[in-house]
Amino acid sequence: MVQSFPTKDIGFRLTHSFTYIQLVQPMKLALESLELVDAIARRGSFAAAAGELGRVPSAVTYAARRLEEELDALLFDRAGYRARLTPAGEELLREGRHLLAAADDLARRVQRVAAGWERELRIALDTIIPFERFMPLLGRFCEVAPTQVRITEEVLGGTWDALLAGRADLAVGATQEGPSPHRLSVGYRSEPLGAVELVFAVAPTHPLAALPSPLTSAEIRRHRQVVVGDTSQQLAPRTTGLVGAVDVLTVPTMAAKIDAQKAGLGCGYLPRARIADAVARGELTVKATDQGERSSTLNVAWRQDARGKAAAWWIETLRNSATRAALAA
Numbered sequence: 548m549v550q551s552f553p554t555k556d557i558g559f560r561l562t563h564s565f566t567y568i569q570l571v572q573p574m575k576l577a578l579e580s581l582e583l584v585d586a587i588a589r590r591g592s593f594a595a596a597a598g599e600l601g602r603v604p605s606a607v608t609y610a611a612r613r614l615e616e617e618l619d620a621l622l623f624d625r626a627g628y629r630a631r632l633t634p635a636g637e638e639l640l641r642e643g644r645h646l647l648a649a650a651d652d653l654a655r656r657v658q659r660v661a662a663g664w665e666r667e668l669r670i671a672l673d674t675i676i677p678f679e680r681f682m683p684l685l686g687r688f689c690e691v692a693p694t695q696v697r698i699t700e701e702v703l704g705g706t707w708d709a710l711l712a713g714r715a716d717l718a719v720g721a722t723q724e725g726p727s728p729h730r731l732s733v734g735y736r737s738e739p740l741g742a743v744e745l746v747f748a749v750a751p752t753h754p755l756a757a758l759p760s761p762l763t764s765a766e767i768r769r770h771r772q773v774v775v776g777d778t779s780q781q782l783a784p785r786t787t788g789l790v791g792a793v794d795v796l797t798v799p800t801m802a803a804k805i806d807a808q809k810a811g812l813g814c815g816y817l818p819r820a821r822i823a824d825a826v827a828r829g830e831l832t833v834k835a836t837d838q839g840e841r842s843s844t845l846n847v848a849w850r851q852d853a854r855g856k857a858a859a860w861w862i863e864t865l866r867n868s869a870t871r872a873a874l875a876a
Contacts, residue, residue, distance in 0.1 A: 578650055580614050581643035583607065584622065584632075588640050591629040665716075665855035667695045671709035673720030674702045674775060674801040675743060675843065676874055677821060681719070683873075684864060694857040700800060704785040705778025710735060710848055712781050717861055718848040720874065725848060726782060737848035740865065741875025744819045745841040748831045750811035761835040764790050771796055773804050773813035787816075790838065805831075816841055820876045845875050 586596035587607070597607040615622050622636035632640060672681060678700075685696065701709050701718075707725050709715040718737075725737055747762065749755045755762060755770060771794040777784035796813045798804050805817055809830045817831075825831045847865045849858060864870055 578647065580610070581639075581647055583610055583614070584636065584640050584643060585647065587611065587623065587630050588632055588636075593630055664692060665694050665857045667697060668717065668855070668857040668861070669697045669699070669709075669715045670861070671699055671701045671706050671715035671718045671721075673706040673718070673722060673845070674700050675722060675818060675845065676720040677802070680874055680876075684870065687864075688857075688860060692857055692860060694855070701778045702775045702800070703777040703779070703787065704782045705780070707848070708779040708782045710850060716850055716853050716858055718846070719865065721846045721848055722787070722843050723785065725846070734851040735848050736851060737846045738866070740845040740847045741871045742842045742844050743875055745816040745843060746819045746822075746833045747814065747836045747838075748808060748817045748822060748826070748833050749814045750809055751829060751832050752811050753814060753832075755814055755834060756832045758834075761837050763837050767791075767814065767836065768793060770794070771813040773798060773807045773815045775799070775801055775804050787843070790836075818843075 583596065583600070586599050587593060590596045590599060593607045593611065594604045597604040600607065611623060618635075618639075620635040621633050622639060624631040624633055672678070681698075685698075688696070699709060699715065701715075703722060706718045706721040710718040710721070711726065720740060721737070725735065747767075753770075755766065758766060767790045772790065773796045774786065776797045776799060777786070779785070794813075796807060798807055801818070801821070804815065805822060805825065807813060808815060808817065809825060819833075822831050826833055847862070849862060865874075
């Protein structure tokens with residue numbers, strides 16, 4: 548409400564108006580009121596809604612009228628046999644159901660946290676592990692845990708970086724060794740997950756495919772090498788598998804690296820097990836080199852402040868020898 552009052556002349560011989568605004572306090576819409584509207588809309592009558600809500604019909608009728616008075620809006624059309632919602636009632640029902648669902652979700656999340664389950668667990672999965680191998684574990688976890696999961700694909704030092712920078716709670720498949728703990732502001736623990744055998748591979752149409760094995764470093768250096776770019780944001784970026792490269796093609800994931808090499812865009816080391824089918828189909832050719840055999844040690848690591856049941860489930864599961872073999876094959 549707005550009212551204007553002339554001021555009295557107080558010596559300045561000026562008159563003007565001050566505006567006073569009366570603020571109307573917004574009403575507090577209770578969840579019980581939204582549940583009432585929802586029940587009446589679904590049941591079609593005040594009496595049926597009363598039965599569902601465990602209240603007497605007169606109490607439901609009174610509550611409905613009281614809600615209409617507080618909102619200063621007609622919510623129900625009582626002209627017919629059934630209690631139908633007016634346009635205002637439809638709007639309240641539509642938005643109110645969103646609020647009811649949000650309140651129910653909040654209650655479940657509070658209960659999960661109280662029971663020791665994290666609201667969300669963030670996992671940094673190194674690109675050297677194909678996601679299809681990780682899927683069975685994820686499926687088992689989702690069957691038993693109420694925790695939401697967020698997975699990011701990281702490369703080389705980026706897997707460690709995600710863990711230590713707080714972007715992840717768990718790192719799976721982190722290659723090489725982690726940073727020295729004394730240089731970090733947060734502690735972590737790690738365990739070996741297994742080792743992946745790497746082989747030098749090219750497309751059958753690539754010039755190196757026709758050369759006799761073993762390929763020399765000098766021969767390899769004459770050709771473009773494909774690498775996966777390190778995703779580190781704070782730690783120093785790492786490289787692996789380069790043989791004194793001059794021409795380098797950097798791609799975002801291991802899957803992209805395999806595709807690029809199958810297309811003959813370059814050469815490089817790839818996980819043997821991961822390209823076995825492509826080799827069998829003749830899409831890639833494995834070549835011995837004077838560098839000898841190579842392998843990459845994988846690790847699972849977690850922050851020391853990870854205390855919830857979800858993190859504990861993953862740590863325990865990843866300690867299983869069969870699980871490790873399936874991921875690091």
